[in-house]
Amino acid sequence: MESHATARRNDRMRADAQRNAEKLRAAAAELFQERGLKVPLKEIARRAGVSHGTLYNLYGTREALIDEVVTDLAAGRLDEVAEHALSFGDAWDGFAYYIEKVCELQATDPAVADVVSGRYPRAELLMAVCGRAQAASTRIIERAQRAGSLRPDFTSEDLLLVFGSSALLARAAAGAAPGAWRRGVAFLLDGLRTEAVRGPLPVAPLTTQQMYDVLGGLTVNP
Amino acid sequence: MESHATARRNDRMRADAQRNAEKLRAAAAELFQERGLKVPLKEIARRAGVSHGTLYNLYGTREALIDEVVTDLAAGRLDEVAEHALSFGDAWDGFAYYIEKVCELQATDPAVADVVSGRYPRAELLMAVCGRAQAASTRIIERAQRAGSLRPDFTSEDLLLVFGSSALLARAAAGAAPGAWRRGVAFLLDGLRTEAVRGPLPVAPLTTQQMYDVLGGLTVNP
DNA sequence: GGCTTTCTTGACCCGGGGGTCAACTTGTTG
DNA sequence: CAACAAGTTGACCCCCGGGTCAAGAAAGCC
Numbered sequence: 001m002e003s004h005a006t007a008r009r010n011d012r013m014r015a016d017a018q019r020n021a022e023k024l025r026a027a028a029a030e031l032f033q034e035r036g037l038k039v040p041l042k043e044i045a046r047r048a049g050v051s052h053g054t055l056y057n058l059y060g061t062r063e064a065l066i067d068e069v070v071t072d073l074a075a076g077r078l079d080e081v082a083e084h085a086l087s088f089g090d091a092w093d094g095f096a097y098y099i100e101k102v103c104e105l106q107a108t109d110p111a112v113a114d115v116v117s118g119r120y121p122r123a124e125l126l127m128a129v130c131g132r133a134q135a136a137s138t139r140i141i142e143r144a145q146r147a148g149s150l151r152p153d154f155t156s157e158d159l160l161l162v163f164g165s166s167a168l169l170a171r172a173a174a175g176a177a178p179g180a181w182r183r184g185v186a187f188l189l190d191g192l193r194t195e196a197v198r199g200p201l202p203v204a205p206l207t208t209q210q211m212y213d214v215l216g217g218l219t220v221n222p
Numbered sequence: 223m224e225s226h227a228t229a230r231r232n233d234r235m236r237a238d239a240q241r242n243a244e245k246l247r248a249a250a251a252e253l254f255q256e257r258g259l260k261v262p263l264k265e266i267a268r269r270a271g272v273s274h275g276t277l278y279n280l281y282g283t284r285e286a287l288i289d290e291v292v293t294d295l296a297a298g299r300l301d302e303v304a305e306h307a308l309s310f311g312d313a314w315d316g317f318a319y320y321i322e323k324v325c326e327l328q329a330t331d332p333a334v335a336d337v338v339s340g341r342y343p344r345a346e347l348l349m350a351v352c353g354r355a356q357a358a359s360t361r362i363i364e365r366a367q368r369a370g371s372l373r374p375d376f377t378s379e380d381l382l383l384v385f386g387s388s389a390l391l392a393r394a395a396a397g398a399a400p401g402a403w404r405r406g407v408a409f410l411l412d413g414l415r416t417e418a419v420r421g422p423l424p425v426a427p428l429t430t431q432q433m434y435d436v437l438g439g440l441t442v443n444p
Numbered sequence: 445g446g447c448t449t450t451c452t453t454g455a456c457c458c459g460g461g462g463g464t465c466a467a468c469t470t471g472t473t474g
Numbered sequence: 475c476a477a478c479a480a481g482t483t484g485a486c487c488c489c490c491g492g493g494t495c496a497a498g499a500a501a502g503c504c
Contacts, residue, residue: 013480013481014470014471014472014479014480014481015471015472016470016471016480016481016482017471017480017481017482020481020482040460040461040462041461041462041463042460042461042462043461050482050483051482051483051484052462052463052483052484053463053464053465053481053482053483053484054481054482054483056462056463056464057481057482058481062462151412154409158405158406158409161391161402161405161406162406164391164394165387165388165390165391165406166387168387168390168440169383169386169387169436169440171439172386172436172437172438172439172440173432173435173436173439174439175435175439176431176432176435176436176439177428177432177433177435177436179424179425180383180425180428180432180436182423182424182425183380183383183423183424183425183427183428184380184383184384184387186423186424187376187380187410187413187414188409188410188413189413189420190412190413190414190418190419190420191409191410191411191412191413191414191418192409192412192413193418193420195417195418196412196413196415196417196418197412198411198412198415201404201405201408202401202404202405202408203401203402203404203405205405206399206402206405209398210395210398210399210402211399213395213397213398213399214391214394214395214398214399214402215394216394217393217394217395217396217397217398218390218391218394235450235451236449236450236451236500236501236502237501237502238450238451238452238500238501239450239451239452239501242451242452262490262491262492263491263492263493264490264491264492265491272452272453273452273453273454274453274454274492274493275451275452275453275454275493275494275495276451276452276453278492278493278494279451279452280451284492
């Protein structure tokens with residue numbers, strides 16, 4: 001069984017259908033970036049100037065639309081940040097850059113925030129992006145730890161949780177205090193240096209599975 | 223004009239109304255503690271074994287119910303923690319105790335989390351509690367700063383934001399990784415000591431108003 | 445016990461979001 | 475240009491949560 005959108009694009013679609021698909025892509029991109037990945041589908045259709053029935057017909061699910069519209073953009077930006085972080089001469093600087101930049105991306109683009117932390121597990125391409133990002137951050141973390149500047153008890157699961165809560169904070173503060181998240185990140189970074197360590201951590205690190213579960217709940221619960 | 227619930231309790235209510243009010247209080251207390259202050263009112267009525275119409279009749283608004291049921295409990299616990307924090311010989315230890323304890327309260331009781339961070343600004347008594355808590359944390363912070371152990375650029379607004387995001391994290395992690403928040407708090411505390419400071423913070427502290435706005439958005443947006 | 449007043453009930457309204465589908469339009473193709 | 479297939483539309487369904495209110499039940503008072 002083929003995925004909805006994929007099947008459609010391989011076969012030849014009628015011209016108007018192609019136009020509509022394009023309008024929907026554009027509208028979705030806009031709204032995802034403005035308000036995150038869970039904007040009402042009907043609203044996307046409305047902005048595209050198309051019936052919501054058409055959206056369902058062309059994409060079938062929100063996840064297909066996400067894969068179509070958001071994944072590449074997010075992937076590009078995240079990869080770029082990770083790559084640049086690894087190019088720093090000083091491992092700590094690279095690590096700090098990575099955290100700040102990712103948090104900044106999240107703060108300026110709710111869609112990215114949802115990619116990093118929100119979790120749309122049914123969006124396959126998206127999940128691939130997450131996997132790559134996870135691998136990159138592990139490299140960045142381990143590099144900084146090998147250099148002795150990042151505390152050794154910090155794990156990449158911790159990092160994801162940092163991203164998750166920073167994203168929430170940034171979103172809540174977007175109107176009243178854009179940039180507030182920078183203070184939080186700054187406090188945290190100061191606490192992540194090896195010299196700042198004052199004792200063992202109170203609980204064991206999360207497993208990857210636990211981390212996914214937590215992230216999943218982060219944007220769902222409220 | 224008198225508030226709904228207050229007026230009702232001063233006049234003599236019919237016996238069955240009193241019983242229902244009590245059943246509703248009990249159900250609300252349970253559900254608020256289980257799932258936070260925004261459980262559906264109809265569900266509270268259901269658990270109380272009463273029509274939702276009765277709930278509206280007896281309390282009128284969610285806020286009145288919150289004031290009736292949650293405020294005292296939350297106030298008691300928060301006051302107690304603050305008081306104990308100030309009784310520590312070492313100012314830093316008191317500060318650290320305060321943060322950890324409040325976060326723990328939030329993690330074990332979603333209602334408290336909503337009191338501390340979620341914001342129900344129409345619940346008057348609740349807001350009084352928030353004011354007291356705010357005052358207490360200011361004292362705790364300033365004490366630790368005077369002792370030289372807490373970094374001087376940390377404000378009570380920062381503290382509230384810490385509480386806010388910790389609450390979200392704790393709630394998301396409640397199932398998969400209870401206690402995960404402790405790692406976050408530990409990292410942060412290490413970053414809040416004066417010795418950890420590595421430079422000036424990137425942005426100015428929030429005003430109290432900004433902080434309220436942010437907190438308000440924290441539990442609303444997702 | 446009857447009569448009044450108070451209270452409770454549940455059907456009903458609203459809006460919002462997700463999702464489906466018969467009837468219609470409009471491309472496309474011979 | 476006609477006829478068929480492809481695509482579109484919007485009315486319709488669902489569930490949920492908040493909120494109201496006329497009718498009926500129950501308490502209290504004499």
